[in-house]
Amino acid sequence: MFNKYNVIVVGAGHAGCEAAAAAANLGSSTLLITMNMGVIAQMSCNPAIGGVAKGQIVREIDAIGGYTGIIADKSTIQFRMLNKSKGPAMWSPRTQNDRMRFAEEWRLQLEAIPNLDMWQDTVKEVIVENGRAKGVITSLGIRIESDAVILTNGTFLNGIIHIGEKKFGGGRTGEKSATGLTEQLVSLGFESGRMKTGTPPRIDGRSLNYTLMEEQWGDEEKSRFSYTDVAMPTEQRCCWITYTNDKVHEVLKTGFEKSPMFTGRIKGLGPRYCPSIEDKINRFAERERHQIFVEPEGFQTVEIYVNGFSTSLPEDVQQKALRLIPGFENAKMYRPGYAIEYDYFPPMQLDLTLETLKVKNLFFAGQINGTTGYEEAAAQGLIAGINAHQKINDLHELIMKRSESYIGVLIDDLVTKGTEEPYRMFTSRAEHRLLLRQDNADIRLSPIGHKLGLISDERLRKVEEKISNSDKLVEHMKQLSVSPESINDILTRENSSPITQKARMFNMLTRPQINIYHLAEADTDFKQILDQYDKESVEQAEIKVKYDSYFEKEIEIVNKMKKMEDKEINPNFDYSSLTSLSIEAREKLLKVKPRTLGQASRISGVSPSDISVLMVHMS
Numbered sequence: 048m049f050n051k052y053n054v055i056v057v058g059a060g061h062a063g064c065e066a067a068a069a070a071a072n073l074g075s076s077t078l079l080i081t082m083n084m085g086v087i088a089q090m091s092c093n094p095a096i097g098g099v100a101k102g103q104i105v106r107e108i109d110a111i112g113g114y115t116g117i118i119a120d121k122s123t124i125q126f127r128m129l130n131k132s133k134g135p136a137m138w139s140p141r142t143q144n145d146r147m148r149f150a151e152e153w154r155l156q157l158e159a160i161p162n163l164d165m166w167q168d169t170v171k172e173v174i175v176e177n178g179r180a181k182g183v184i185t186s187l188g189i190r191i192e193s194d195a196v197i198l199t200n201g202t203f204l205n206g207i208i209h210i211g212e213k214k215f216g217g218g219r220t221g222e223k224s225a226t227g228l229t230e231q232l233v234s235l236g237f238e239s240g241r242m243k244t245g246t247p248p249r250i251d252g253r254s255l256n257y258t259l260m261e262e263q264w265g266d267e268e269k270s271r272f273s274y275t276d277v278a279m280p281t282e283q284r285c286c287w288i289t290y291t292n293d294k295v296h297e298v299l300k301t302g303f304e305k306s307p308m309f310t311g312r313i314k315g316l317g318p319r320y321c322p323s324i325e326d327k328i329n330r331f332a333e334r335e336r337h338q339i340f341v342e343p344e345g346f347q348t349v350e351i352y353v354n355g356f357s358t359s360l361p362e363d364v365q366q367k368a369l370r371l372i373p374g375f376e377n378a379k380m381y382r383p384g385y386a387i388e389y390d391y392f393p394p395m396q397l398d399l400t401l402e403t404l405k406v407k408n409l410f411f412a413g414q415i416n417g418t419t420g421y422e423e424a425a426a427q428g429l430i431a432g433i434n435a436h437q438k439i440n441d442l443h444e445l446i447m448k449r450s451e452s453y454i455g456v457l458i459d460d461l462v463t464k465g466t467e468e469p470y471r472m473f474t475s476r477a478e479h480r481l482l483l484r485q486d487n488a489d490i491r492l493s494p495i496g497h498k499l500g501l502i503s504d505e506r507l508r509k510v511e512e513k514i515s516n517s518d519k520l521v522e523h524m525k526q527l528s529v530s531p532e533s534i535n536d537i538l539t540r541e542n543s544s545p546i547t548q549k550a551r552m553f554n555m556l557t558r559p560q561i562n563i564y565h566l567a568e569a570d571t572d573f574k575q576i577l578d579q580y581d582k583e584s585v586e587q588a589e590i591k592v593k594y595d596s597y598f599e600k601e602i603e604i605v606n607k608m609k610k611m612e613d614k615e616i617n618p619n620f621d622y623s624s625l626t627s628l629s630i631e632a633r634e635k636l637l638k639v640k641p642r643t644l645g646q647a648s649r650i651s652g653v654s655p656s657d658i659s660v661l662m663v664h665m666s
């Protein structure tokens with residue numbers, strides 16, 4: 048460790064790892080400081096990556112040149128493409144992961160990056176001079192200077208862990224909380240808030256009776272997050288499903304009077320969509336049972352994650368209730384579930400680059416910004432790492448658009464609207480989700496990664512090849528026809544009405560029951576053509592044919608909104624002098640400092656008439 052770096056990243060969680068890797072890969076000398084180098088990239092809660100909307104984010108990270116997808120692929124114990132029966136905008140890759148291997152692969156990845164140093168210590172203070180971040184001071188009293196600082200402290204800032212009536216300081220179970228930093232940032236004028244989250248108990252898998260549970264295997268045809276050819280484990284491990292019942296609920300209720308949630312000892316708001324089991328039985332009292340996913344923590348370990356049973360009830364109540372779940376009669380607990388409260392910084396204090404508005408060259412990424420989830424954290428880390436490097440080298444900043452990525456939606460939502468409860472990504476948050484699919488993240492974003500220097504020429508060439516291959520295939524389908532004799536049996540089998548005369552393959556493929564392989568089955572010449580192309584190009588061609596008209600309409604909408612989205616506002620614009628704006632709009636615009644008219648229009652409290660005033664004034 049030296050005493051001067053270009054970029055210092057604080058915290059080696061999902062955000063910190065991506066941030067440090069990006070800054071170093073772009074050429075900045077980077078120091079990653081973390082409290083405990085034994086727990087780099089720890090999956091604090093479930094050993095899984097991706098899922099609905101989150102899987103799309105991971106593919107976007109990969110397309111720009113981040114590592115979360117690669118690391119997830121290397122540690123996959125089970126892969127599933129969720130929502131395959133719906134349209135492609137909903138297809139969402141998700142993996143179960145080997146928790147220890149995930150962390151190890153990240154560590155090895157970081158160690159392989161030149162320009163990247165690591166240091167185990169706790170950062171107590173950010174050095175700020177003339178409104179600019181200049182480095183950090185650690186708990187060992189060491190002063191390390193830098194041109195930019197990225198804070199990715201996760202759930203550690205003044206973290207308090209709750210189990211029943213017991214509470215103690217901690218950033219995660221078994222780890223200390225980080226103190227001092229919030230107070231310093233508040234003294235600099237930052238606003239902070241409090242949030243909470245929770246996690247289920249972990250069990251010794253040898254004590255479970257799996258014959259009483261339903262098996263759940265991953266997809267037979269395994270896919271991957273990364274667009275690179277990273278080697279994946281060949282085996283997969285089974286997960287199981289079981290259910291709670293009345294008896295489990297009755298036992299859990301006996302702990303309610305000691306529950307830190309119900310007695311009001313926890314003040315922070317928790318993630319609405321990951322409720323604890325006590326919350327579920329309290330809020331949905333009419334439900335007789337709740338689903339429990341029994342998930343292995345890795346290939347070799349016997350430890351089991353009890354997904355759906357997050358709780359902060361007393362540990363003896365947790366143990367008693369668990370043993371009433373089918374298959375858990377003899378369950379031995381390794382670690383109790385717990386809740387954690389921590390500080391976050393409302394993200395309206397950030398620019399779209401994730402630099403803070405108050406202190407220049409200081410960036411925040413991850414759970415510190417009020418988000419929840421590894422994927423959301425990793426995406427912010429990547430963007431903060433890129434922008435820190437770009438800023439200190441006077442290079443163009445990277446602002447992701449809502450119309451081009453979920454990452455753009457995430458950051459724009461945070462910065463423009465703020466969040467009072469842990470923010471997680473959903474497909475419904477993206478107005479252009481038809482365009483933001485997992486299958487085309489490489490097409491959308493690899494040029495950005497390549498321009499920055501994070502994606503190689505070879506990778507970009509592969510993306511260009513995928514585009515041209517899929518175009519060629521679509522062209523073939525426009526030219527080629529199938530006869531009633533060759534396809535009618537297949538149509539009848541697939542419950543699609545037979546044809547009476549020759550039809551273009553392109554038109555046949557627009558039928559919902561028909562896929563591209565049915566066309567190959569009907570026509571051996573087309574099969575030979577199809578065999579020459581890789582799976583991703585074939586899938587892309589099929590999606591293009593089936594959904595092109597929807598995509599075109601969506602692109603039209605994006606283009607219509609482009610005028611507003613591209614209309615830049617001077618960051619020093621004096622809203623206070625524009626008295627025709629409502630008072631609320633003036634206050635909010637001054638606080639957020641929107642970059643564009645489009646961003647201004649999304650700020651809550653800024654009405655369409657305020658936008659008209661701005662438009663008139665700007666023109």
Ligand SMILES: Cc1cc2nc3c(=O)[nH]c(=O)nc-3n(C[C@H](O)[C@H](O)[C@H](O)COP(=O)(O)OP(=O)(O)OC[C@H]3O[C@@H](n4cnc5c(N)ncnc54)[C@H](O)[C@@H]3O)c2cc1C
Nearest residue numbers: 058060061062082091092169170201202225413414420424
């Ligand atoms: C109990 C619990 C339950 C959770 N449940 C869910 C859930 O159900 N669903 C979900 O999506 N997400 C859940 N999460 C959240 C998920 O773990 C986080 O969203 C994700 O890990 C955030 O990544 P991050 O990089 O921002 O922070 P973290 O992964 O928390 O990493 C922060 C890192 O910073 C380091 N650090 C902190 N302060 C300092 C300092 N001052 N100096 C040096 N190093 C420091 C820490 O050691 C750690 O390595 C849960 C988290 C916890 C703790």
